[in-house]
Amino acid sequence: MKIIVVGCGKVGSVLAEQLNKEDHEVTVIDSNSDKLELMLERLDVQSYMGNGSSYKVQMSAGVKQADLLIAVTSKDETNLLSCLIARKAGNCHTIARVRDFTYYDEINFIKDELGLSMYVNPEYEAAREIARLVQVPSAMELDVFAKGRVNMVGIKVEERSVLDGMRILDVRTKINGNILVCIIERGGEVIIPKGQDFIRKGDNVSFIVPISEMTRVFQRIGAVTKPIKNVMIAGGGTIAYYLAVMLKMARVNVKIIERDKARCEFLSEQLSDAIIIHGDATNQELLLEEGISTTDAFVSLTNMDEENIMLSLYANEISQAKLITKVNKITFNNVIRNLPIGSIISPKNIIAERIIRYVRTVKTTPGSNVETLYRINENVEAIEFKVKNAVKNIVDIPIMDLKIRKDLLICAINRKNKFFTPNGKDTIQTGDLVIVVTSCLGLNDLSQIIEE
């Protein structure tokens, strides 16, 4: 597909990189020539300097031939205008980033009137992800499939966990639940395990489990699931705002520490139930005074990645709280992943993931739709396919007779709202939701799960 990305900030560059990797023809527009130059040297993309919401610039960037325009500059107005112009000038799909909540409240009207295909709000999405993690305290990561009926949960295997030393084959019987281990992360390496592999302590293990069995499975594994009642948030930005609203609905007590007085007043006005503290979150005394050592969860959402990491490290030292850390800019993933800072949330990656999922859905494929897509890390994806009609060579053939790719695992099938982990004799049928985990990035049709 021909895709134009307006704005090469954090989200824009992650997007361009991913889309480029998936073999789309990407053109980027930005008004900063240095940023463009950096992109050009790193990626096989074309660049245009200028204002992305200008008709002339869009025309020279080839909006007429483009299939999709994604506007992710830091300004909502620019994004919306870019999409409007692209829609009129080129008749392509458009995706806009809209983060200001005045617009976000009216987003459905805007979407219809401007003909947007999709809108993304990084702060809102990040908040939603954090809220989910808060609600499942044992999970380091949590991705939902089949419209929320099935979860993929990532947990860390602790020292005395029952999982330590367990063979993948035996997990099912020993845990006695409908669960399938899909991914093991061990020392920066990602493994899609086979039956004979073992789980070891220190691994990050992701498994698929239906939502109905989650509590039971967690109990068996020995991961305590004491529900979270109190959450302390450092930094009162937009994510914190959305998060507080969501947590309030889940009846969780929220405490926000924010440096800026005016912002505090605004938050207090908007969030009448939350406790708003005016102060510097990097002040240890203040944190202790506000009860960091006893809080159930600590979420660091300040604007500085370094500050967030430090705060989480500190919280890890003095409390048992579940930790969630926002890291948006820093790119030393390998280092950060090994720090005890709990779950890492990166709004730009969440957004990029959402958009790429959309792109794969737009790509017309005969047999199936990509319903959901998650990047587990840079190298592994979990994809949910909806089987629309009989895909040749796959549907109605026992799975053991299919030549499945070596780097792919069929994790689960959801048929008529019943979820099961398939064995060799099962078949994929039309209408199924099929969840696969793979290190082969860029699949967009079910037919690609077998070797060519």
Added chain:
Amino acid sequence: MNYAVIWYIIGCVIRVEAILMLLPGIVGVIYGEKSGLLFFPLAVVFYLLGHLLCRKKPEKTRFFAREGYVVVSLSWLVLSILGAVPFVLSRTIPNPVDALFEIVSGFTTTGASILTDVEAMPKAYLFWRSFSHWIGGMGILVFVLVLLPIAGGQSIHLIRAESTGPQVGKLVPRMQRTAKYLYSMYFVLSIVQLVLLLYFKMPLFDALCDVFGTAGTGGFGVKGDSMAGYSAAIQNTTTIFMLVFGINFNFFFYLVSRRFRAAFGIEEVRWYFVIFFAACLGIFLNLKFVGGEAEPSLRHITFQVSSVMTSTGYSTLDFDKWPEFSKAVLVGIMFTGACAGSTGGGIKVARFVLYTKQVGVKVAALIHPRSVRVVKMDGQRVDDSVLSTCNTFFIIYSFIFAASVFILSWDNMDFTTNFTAVAATLNNIGPGLAGVGPAKNFAEYSNLSKLVMVFDMLAGRLEIFPMLVLLIPATWKKNG
């Protein structure tokens, strides 16, 4: 430095060259020349050599600007050295330095020759010489990129190092597609010219070589008198196509994609034609009033001007016999050269446009010391870094020019000869004036001077910087 990638790409280049060497071999078979058969075993040997180098795909494919420069300049060196081997082994050009000069002149699309009797050369070797123009014109690495995708995004470093002009961009998002577009336009234009030449009854072999020379803006002829012996129609066709191949290829891309306003909005192309017509007019008037010709032939004037300006170097008459002003004009347009992003050489019209505009800005600043003015081209602001690279280019260019003239002077030829010899090689033109005029050749020079000109030709074709990178010790240091 990522040596693995460098060797890999050079291996690919060698393999491509080996395959291309089969063509002159076939020509040798057709004309029944025994000496031409030499190309076949050589192609096999070179292919194996290239295969040896790129047998293993490097694990780390990431490379940076530095590797880009090194790959490009080393590729061109290797390409030239291997290309010279057939001449030496077949004893058609026994002296290795002469052979190297000849083939470098071919690949860099210069067209300067050390051959005293062109027509005595076997057809296979004439073909190889001319064909090297066609390969070198658009660039060997661009060609390699068409065939295999190298290292994703970083391939821009290769194209930047090999293509000409102050600003090198892509036509479409994918580098490989861009390379394909460039080569297909190049190919189609070449075919059109070939068909026209055949229509005007040029013999096939001559027509092919003429096309290679014109498309690459090279200028090796297959006749001793270059293009003088052909009919007016053939000469005019060549004039037009020399001009066409001197145009920025973006122009054709815009035409093909029906963006006419963008196409004709390219400032450089407009200036290119302005310079062309001004030069023609100047020479016309000079020939009429000073040269004493009652009716100066427009055909000859346009041919000579377009040949020199696009750095092709064909001739239909000995322009060394023209009056001084006309010769001065020709030397002048040797330097301006063709458009950036074309197959032509010289400093490039785009750079001159930028130089002139900068002068304009500076002069305006004399009158209004606090005035702020930016240099714009095609309606876009030109970045300061581009301007300063552009200016540095001119400075280094002048240094290399002066140094080369000094070294050549040791051979004790007259100044005009030395000066125009360097101008003709550094700008990839071919013939100069006086001792290296269209009717003469470069055989008289010593081996040292020839090697200096080999460097000049390569530096001229790759626009100096890649060749300089090779000479800087820091390039080769591990932590440099």
